[in-house]
Amino acid sequence: YNARRRQLAEVVPNPAHRALADLAARWQGRLTLVTQNVDDLHDRAHADVPTGPGFSLIHMHGELLKARCTASGTVCGWPGDLTPAEPSPFHPAGVLRPHIVWFGEIPLEMPRIEAALAQADLFLSIGTSGAVYPAAGFVRAARAAGARTVEINLEPTKGRGVFDDGVYGPAGETLPAFLADL
Known part of the structure; x- marks a missing residue:
């Protein structure tokens, strides 16, 4: 995680990230952007x-x-390297760990x-395989709520048949055009 954290300084948001930000600026209702990525490019x-x-x-x-205290659960900003035994400033029995959901852990903010x-009225699945749960089940939940569902990806996924529509190609090209038409 330390190497990945340092690599963030070398990358910038792409046109798809910026198109979503532009949509958030002009959208008049609720807009929830759920990302599986642990980088800060959307931010x-x-x-x-x-x-x-x-x-x-x-x-x-x-x-x-970000880092999280293993004893208190407190989350804090942590832009530098993190050691496995990093003492927590939040609890004497805690250490800090990356604020990352590991395999076997429940994703954050599920409620x-x-x-x-x-x-949802509209559900977009952007740039994901759609094969890992619980995120893979989001499209079905949105459909059950009556939302229009759109897969935006390089190519159709195995779950393509669950979506109402599909837009295929690089997200940096296809997403800005799709969102401009909303």
Whole structure:
């Protein structure tokens, strides 16, 4: 995780990240962006664009630039390297670990995600295999709520038949055009 954290300084948000930020700036209702990525590219793309009160960004698998106390659960910003025995400033019995959801752990903010899916009018699945649960089940939850569902990906996934529509090609090209037409 230390190497990945350092690599964040070398990357910038791409046109797909910026298109989502532009959408959040002009959207008049609720817009929930759930990312499985642990980088800060969505945060940086949205930092320069004012978003409405209905916008929320959920990092369901955690964030590279944060650490969590193993004893108290307190989360804090942590831009530097983290050792396995890093003492926690929040609890004498705790150590800090990356604020990352590891295999076997429950993704973060699931109640908020489920509530957003239950109220969705439109569900976009962008750049994912759609094969890993619980995220792979989000499209079905959105469909059950009556949402229009769209897969935006390099190519159709094995779950393509669950979506109402599909847009295929590089997200940096296809997503800005799709969102411009919304």
